[in-house]
Amino acid sequence: MHYIIMDLEWNQPLSHRSAQYQRFGSKLIFDIIQIGAVKLDEERRMLASFNQFIQPGCYQKLHPRISRITGITQEDLRAAPGFPGAFGRFISWCGDDFALATWGSDDISVFQQNLDFYLNDGSAVPPVYDLQRLFGDLESAGKNRAGLQSAMKRYGITASMDHPFHSAVSDAYYTALVFQRFPQASEVLKYEQKARELPPAKAQKGEKLDDLSAPSIDLALMSPQALHPNCPACGKRMTVPEGYAPMRDGTWRALADCPEHGLVFIDLVNQENAGGKNPVRRRAQICEQQNPAYVRTKHLQWEAKVASLRQKEVYA
Template sequence: MKYIVVDLEMNPVAKEYKEERRISSMEVIEIGAVVLDESFLVLGEFKTLVKPRYNSEIYKKYETLTGISTQMVSGAPDFATAYEMFVNWCESYGDEYEVYAWSENDYNQIVAEMDQKKYTNEAKKAALAQWKDFQKEYTEKLGLERIMSLQKALDYAGIAFEGRMHDALCDARNTAELFAIVRNEERCNVVLKSVMEALRPKKVEGTLGEMFDWGKLLAQGA
């Protein structure tokens, strides 16, 4: 079994494409992924930019966020080509693999964009059956009741983010590091302890009587 950890970066669909925006308001502009072996060691990496169909520019906000400019994606493959490049790369490591992303957002984006762009390659679509939500696994594994951002999850695990945030490959690398910890029972127990200590309510020292001067409070209310 191989484990693929993937991340996507996106840019909004331009407002004039009203019908397309109803299906998906965003388009993928970058795919980054890391493949791990059964011992959770890195075997390889994947990265490609993606040229959006329904926007002629990368908006400044998203360029600042991702480091991806309009010029950078001008010669990039389109969504269908980039997605198939990614699936072919996954399959190059064998038939037995699972794909993990932080939250369901990336999976939902791929599905919506396939619908938006009328993607019909059923053989490549089948790869989506391998996708799993690592954010959900992380929160359930550690017994947390609420989901958290990747950055906070890394902080609790004692992992310093390496590289540029919102670079798809850097995000995938850091998520893969967290994945390797969670899947290692001994290392996970260390993470569990630190997370629980961080989230446990602080103990209130002393009694209510020691905390408040009831006589003074009663006098004020008289």
């Protein structure tokens, strides 16, 4: 049997208000962008390493913070395969007989969520064992969630320039060095981790999200939930006087007015790619700008948008 020490890096949405997050956030919170791993034999000798960048399928623009921490650039990801291809490569590199271990328990949950989202075929992450918890028990209970760097310090392992921290393959390498110092390799097999359910997207203040039962965006646009949406603050039923117009990201938007709360954006977000049962989500969001001139201009703009859309349909 081989031991495989794995580390993942993942990208996050630029903002929880971004169209991508609104669209995918209930199913996928992070896009894995790098799998790094080191393979050891039963005597814990290092045999090989694995490094794979992954092109994010949902949160395609690298968050500046992630780029800064990991050193990964947009360029690194451009030619990389998507998650399914990268996962296939990784699993075949792992071989037939292996135990997968990580430092801490975050990776497995993110890994499982990416599998569910992109493969959606019931694939499960192989059992993953937590070296951090084993280290905590070896070093007394007080150190239960020690960082990798403090474990390295404990064993006198120094970082080298060749292996910058927070690159998946370097962190896997350092984790493997720590693993080599443990008294007994097989002890780690007592520390199996379970994937946690990651918290779904939360609605922002002044915002309400509902999954509509319409099977497609075309039918959703004609549904009562689209034509008579409720104010997200008081629940009052409103109308959408101009109707819906598509935005650049594929969302359909209409404007509604609550007598008490003012201008409300009603967005129908198509989540078809997310593989869910109710592919259209309605987002009702009270507009931050409520001055009368702005609201009036917005309505005029929408009227023009919808009118030109109708014209195209008539003459198409």
